[in-house]
Amino acid sequence: MKIGIPKEIKPAERRVAATPAGVKAMVDHGHQVLVQAGAGAGSGFGDDQFAGAGARLLDQAAEVWAEAEMILKVKEPIAPEFDYMRPGQVLFTYLHLAANRELTDRLLAKEIIGVAYETVQLADGTLPLLAPMSEVAGRLSVQVGAHCLEYPSGGMGILLSGVSGVRPARVTVIGGGVAGLAAAVVAVGMKARVSILDVNAARLRYIEDLLGDRLVTVMSNPANIEAECLKSHLVIGSVLIPGAKAPKLISRELVRGMIPGSAIVDIAVDQGGCAETTRPTTHAKPTYVEESVVHYAVTNMPGAVPRTSTIALTNVTLAYALAMASKGWRRAMAEDPALAKGLNLHRGELVCPPVAEAFGLACQAINL
Numbered sequence: 001m002k003i004g005i006p007k008e009i010k011p012a013e014r015r016v017a018a019t020p021a022g023v024k025a026m027v028d029h030g031h032q033v034l035v036q037a038g039a040g041a042g043s044g045f046g047d048d049q050f051a052g053a054g055a056r057l058l059d060q061a062a063e064v065w066a067e068a069e070m071i072l073k074v075k076e077p078i079a080p081e082f083d084y085m086r087p088g089q090v091l092f093t094y095l096h097l098a099a100n101r102e103l104t105d106r107l108l109a110k111e112i113i114g115v116a117y118e119t120v121q122l123a124d125g126t127l128p129l130l131a132p133m134s135e136v137a138g139r140l141s142v143q144v145g146a147h148c149l150e151y152p153s154g155g156m157g158i159l160l161s162g163v164s165g166v167r168p169a170r171v172t173v174i175g176g177g178v179a180g181l182a183a184a185v186v187a188v189g190m191k192a193r194v195s196i197l198d199v200n201a202a203r204l205r206y207i208e209d210l211l212g213d214r215l216v217t218v219m220s221n222p223a224n225i226e227a228e229c230l231k232s233h234l235v236i237g238s239v240l241i242p243g244a245k246a247p248k249l250i251s252r253e254l255v256r257g258m259i260p261g262s263a264i265v266d267i268a269v270d271q272g273g274c275a276e277t278t279r280p281t282t283h284a285k286p287t288y289v290e291e292s293v294v295h296y297a298v299t300n301m302p303g304a305v306p307r308t309s310t311i312a313l314t315n316v317t318l319a320y321a322l323a324m325a326s327k328g329w330r331r332a333m334a335e336d337p338a339l340a341k342g343l344n345l346h347r348g349e350l351v352c353p354p355v356a357e358a359f360g361l362a363c364q365a366i367n368l
Ligand SMILES: NC(=O)c1ccc[n+]([C@@H]2O[C@H](COP(=O)([O-])OP(=O)(O)OC[C@H]3O[C@@H](n4cnc5c(N)ncnc54)[C@H](O)[C@@H]3O)[C@@H](O)[C@H]2O)c1
Pocket: 130, 131, 133, 134, 135, 137, 174, 175, 176, 177, 178, 179, 180, 197, 198, 199, 200, 203, 220, 238, 239, 240, 241, 246, 247, 249, 266, 267, 268, 269, 270, 271, 298, 299, 300, 301, 302
C-alpha cells in the first residue's frame, strides 16, 4: 500500500505520525511510504533519516495526499487539508470528532474512511492510542510542578526532592489512572513524599502493590482531598470520567486554604480541569497565580516534548497502521475488534456510536 505522512500544520504541533524506525518497518513489510519534506523536523528527525529508512520524500503536502491510499497524521485535518482528500482514502489520526461538528460534517462530505486514534479501544475498556500521551503528561507534570515551586516561578521556593537534612516537598496526585500513576512514579523517583487518591479501590490496591513502600494510597472523597491538598506543596489533578467533563474536586475555597506558593498542575484541564480555579493555558504562557497558588494548565502538555511524544505515539500506532496497510482496513478491523472501534467515518456515514450520539445523528452499522 502507499502510505502518506504529511507535515503537521496545526499551529504549534511539532509531532509527526511516524519515526524513521516506524517508516522502515512499513517499508520492510513491502509498503511504499511517502513523507513530506520537513515533516519530522519538529521532532528532531531529518529528511535524510526518513530517506535512509526507505521513504520517498515529496516537497508538497498535496503530492503526498494525492498519491497515498492511507494517510497517517497526528492531529485532525484543518482547512488547507480538506481539499486534498478523496473518497475512499483512509485517514488514521486523532480526530476528536465528538467535540467538533464542523469537522465531522467536512469529513463526511469528503467520503473518506476516518479511523480515530482516540476511539481504538481494547476489550478491557482502555484506550491504547491515548495512553502514551497521558503517560507523557503525567511524567511531565512533576517536572513542570517542580519548576512551579521555584521562587522565580512564583512558588514558595521549595526543592521537590529536598536535600540532606531538609524535608522534600509533599505531592498529592488526584486520579491514579495512566497519567496519575506516571506522575507518582516520577514524584517518588524525585524523593517527594507522595499520596495518590482514586475512587477505584482496585486501582488503589494495584498502586499500593506496586509502590506501597514509597507512597501512600488514599481513597478519593471530599474530606480526604481537602486533607491532602492542605498539607501539599504540589497537587496534580489527573482524574478522568470517560466522555464527561472533569469533576471539580478542588474548590476555590480549598485553593485559598492551601500553602501560599504551592502549585497545582491540572492535567485534566483538557476536560475542563478538576480545580475550580483552573483555566486553560498554553506553552507560551503556561502558568498563572491565583489565590497565592501557582497554576499550570496547558491543554496539550505532550507538545512540549514532541520528540518523546512522536516516538511514544509511533510505538503504539504502528501495529494498527501496518495491519490496515497489509490486510486492508476492512479485514484488519474484522480481525481486531479494538481497531474496529477506531472506525468513525465510512464513505459519508457516521459509524461510531458515541460521535453520532454527541450530535444526535444516526449511526450506521457497518458490515466488516
Ligand atoms: N493536559 C494534557 O496535555 C493531557 C494529556 C494527556 C491526558 N490528559 C488528561 O489527563 C486526564 C487523565 O487521563 P488518564 O489517561 O490518566 O485517564 P485514566 O482513565 O487512565 O485515569 C483516570 C483516573 O481518574 C480516576 N477518577 C475518576 N474520578 C475520580 C475522583 N473523583 N477522584 C479521584 N480519582 C478519580 C479514575 O478512577 C481513573 O483511575 C484526562 O482528563 C486526560 O484527558 C491531559
